[in-house]
Amino acid sequence: MNLITDAWIPVRRKSGKVNRIAPWQITEGEGEDVITVLAAPRPDFNGALIQFLIGLLQTTFAPKNPREWRKWFQQPPGTEELREAFEPIVYAFDLDGEGPRFMQETDLKNSKKAKIQPITYLLIDAPTDNTIKDNIDLFVKRTSQTKTDDGVIFCLPCAAAALFTMQTFAPSGGGGGGGKFTSLRGGGPLSTIVVENTLWKTLWLNVMEMSYFSSNKNYPIEHTFPWLQPGKFIRSKKGRAITSEEMDPLHVYWGMPRRVFFDIKCGEIEKQCFVCGCMTNKYSGNYKDLTMGISYFAGSGKNKKPSWVYPLHPLSPYFIDKDGTPTAIHPQPGGIGYRHWLGLIQSDQGNKGKRQPASVVEHFILERRRDLRLWAFGYDMDNMKARCWYDSTMPLVLADDSIRKSYEFHTAALVNGAQYVSRQTRAQIKKTFFKQVTDVKGDLSFVESRFWQETEGDFFAYLSKLRDALNRSDDVVPILKEWHKRLASMAETIFNDVSQTGAFDAADPKRIALAWRDLQKSIYSKKLREQLGLPARSR
Numbered sequence: 001m002n003l004i005t006d007a008w009i010p011v012r013r014k015s016g017k018v019n020r021i022a023p024w025q026i027t028e029g030e031g032e033d034v035i036t037v038l039a040a041p042r043p044d045f046n047g048a049l050i051q052f053l054i055g056l057l058q059t060t061f062a063p064k065n066p067r068e069w070r071k072w073f074q075q076p077p078g079t080e081e082l083r084e085a086f087e088p089i090v091y092a093f094d095l096d097g098e099g100p101r102f103m104q105e106t107d108l109k110n111s112k113k114a115k116i117q118p119i120t121y122l123l124i125d126a127p128t129d130n131t132i133k134d135n136i137d138l139f140v141k142r143t144s145q146t147k148t149d150d151g152v153i154f155c156l157p158c159a160a161a162a163l164f165t166m167q168t169f170a171p172s173g174g175g176g177g178g179g180k181f182t183s184l185r186g187g188g189p190l191s192t193i194v195v196e197n198t199l200w201k202t203l204w205l206n207v208m209e210m211s212y213f214s215s216n217k218n219y220p221i222e223h224t225f226p227w228l229q230p231g232k233f234i235r236s237k238k239g240r241a242i243t244s245e246e247m248d249p250l251h252v253y254w255g256m257p258r259r260v261f262f263d264i265k266c267g268e269i270e271k272q273c274f275v276c277g278c279m280t281n282k283y284s285g286n287y288k289d290l291t292m293g294i295s296y297f298a299g300s301g302k303n304k305k306p307s308w309v310y311p312l313h314p315l316s317p318y319f320i321d322k323d324g325t326p327t328a329i330h331p332q333p334g335g336i337g338y339r340h341w342l343g344l345i346q347s348d349q350g351n352k353g354k355r356q357p358a359s360v361v362e363h364f365i366l367e368r369r370r371d372l373r374l375w376a377f378g379y380d381m382d383n384m385k386a387r388c389w390y391d392s393t394m395p396l397v398l399a400d401d402s403i404r405k406s407y408e409f410h411t412a413a414l415v416n417g418a419q420y421v422s423r424q425t426r427a428q429i430k431k432t433f434f435k436q437v438t439d440v441k442g443d444l445s446f447v448e449s450r451f452w453q454e455t456e457g458d459f460f461a462y463l464s465k466l467r468d469a470l471n472r473s474d475d476v477v478p479i480l481k482e483w484h485k486r487l488a489s490m491a492e493t494i495f496n497d498v499s500q501t502g503a504f505d506a507a508d509p510k511r512i513a514l515a516w517r518d519l520q521k522s523i524y525s526k527k528l529r530e531q532l533g534l535p536a537r538s539r
């Protein structure tokens with residue numbers, strides 16, 4: 001199977017019809033037949049496949065200048081045009097066969113050191129030897145597959161998607177033992193994609209102009225696709241990492257931290273794919289792997305640092321520390337929402353460094369500004385264990401150049417104000433239930449999660465109001481006041497709900513009254529009013 005010429009990517013059309021296409025068919029179909037979104041059987045596959053297609057366009061079809069970008073945005077290229085553009089690299093995208101295989105290491109075929117692993121170990125959240133042993137595969141549907149010969153198989157499209165997902169989001173270790181490297185952006189990086197109403201527009205909005213990947217060197221092709229000559233890049237010594245100077249800048253889309261080689265069978269009897277449920281006689285039930293692939297991080301322990309520093313992955317937000325080292329941001333427990341507006345959509349300078357949005361988002365805000373949606377997703381990893389896959393979209397409410405500075409200033413104040421109130425709510429609820437505030441074991445993170453979730457809709461409504469007011473040069477204070485009121489009433493509602501549910505023992509009325517008083521003090525404090533940009537209260 002070839003990942004450019006064969007149909008393997010599941011898509012949904014406007015009519016709702018789902019089928020598999022080859023990458024050059026992304027612009028196929030009109031009217032009801034137009035392709036709107038990806039339709040993989042797993043959400044992490046969707047998150048990876050969108051990056052596969054963006055990476056493919058970026059590598060072969062990048063616009064030379066803003067005019068060319070606009071041309072293709074308004075009038076998508078035909079399928080023949082795309083087929084021609086992809087043609088020169090088709091040979092690097094074979095999933096099977098005797099030659100180099102896409103994102104695999106052919107030498108493992110005859111390696112005695114390589115281990116045979118069940119195919120499900122390629123899924124990032126799959127229970128593996130360690131998780132089954134420690135009984136921590138709680139949120140994963142446990143498969144029966146613990147051996148390699150019990151008949152669980154992946155069809156080739158699912159095997160390809162699983163492989164690309166693993167190489168793109170790889171956690172450390174996992175999948176049959178430690179000693180394996182994380183992805184170029186670390187384990188389970190957060191990615192953000194600007195979304196439009198057709199697949200082509202979504203893809204194209206996230207493709208950067210050629211100059212973003214400029215380099216003064218002419219790299220051989222294996223410096224983009226290392227599987228064409230993996231021996232050149234795989235390090236046998238721990239801590240010796242690939243640097244971005246050694247590779248073509250476009251390699252940022254084709255990282256290969258893991259050493260994998262599929263065992264592909266062509267049987268007489270059809271079997272059912274474990275992931276998508278299709279029946280097929282060409283499949284993979286296991287693969288070979290080995291520790292120590294291509295490393296994108298130098299040093300170890302506290303001194304571990306990303307060795308890939310240029311270009312930043314265009315789809316990920318980064319934290320730039322004081323020394324200028326960029327680290328891709330990773331999802332944290334609690335999900336992704338407007339609490340992350342600073343960092344995902346607007347940059348944020350803190351004491352320890354700067355959080356900055358993905359390059360495609362920054363570029364979109366500066367050059368292509370329209371109100372669209374941002375799709376943010378990634379794995380919350382605890383080392384080699386996947387705690388959760390987060391996946392959400394939020395509105396992009398963007399302002400014109402003329403008012404952007406003050407719009408961003410006030411937006412930051414709205415988010416920071418909410419941050420302050422959510423923390424106060426949690427802190428006061430904690431006081432209600434526990435004598436020693438310092439040694440509380442109860443998990444109150446649900447308080448903050450509820451706070452953010454229930455104010456999210458209003459936040460975006462207030463952003464629109466704020467923008468309209470700034471556009472008309474109106475006073476924004478009434479909007480800030482309303483937001484303050486909303487935050488305060490949410491804090492009070494949650495406090496009352498929690499303190500009356502009896503979910504915790506021994507909530508004594510006196511303690512509740514004291515905590516309520518302190519909550520009132522903080523949500524109507526001078527500190528919060530200042531944070532929101534409200535004038536001092538007139539007496």
Ligand SMILES: [Zn+2]
Nearest residue numbers: 155158273276
């Ligand atoms: Zn399948």
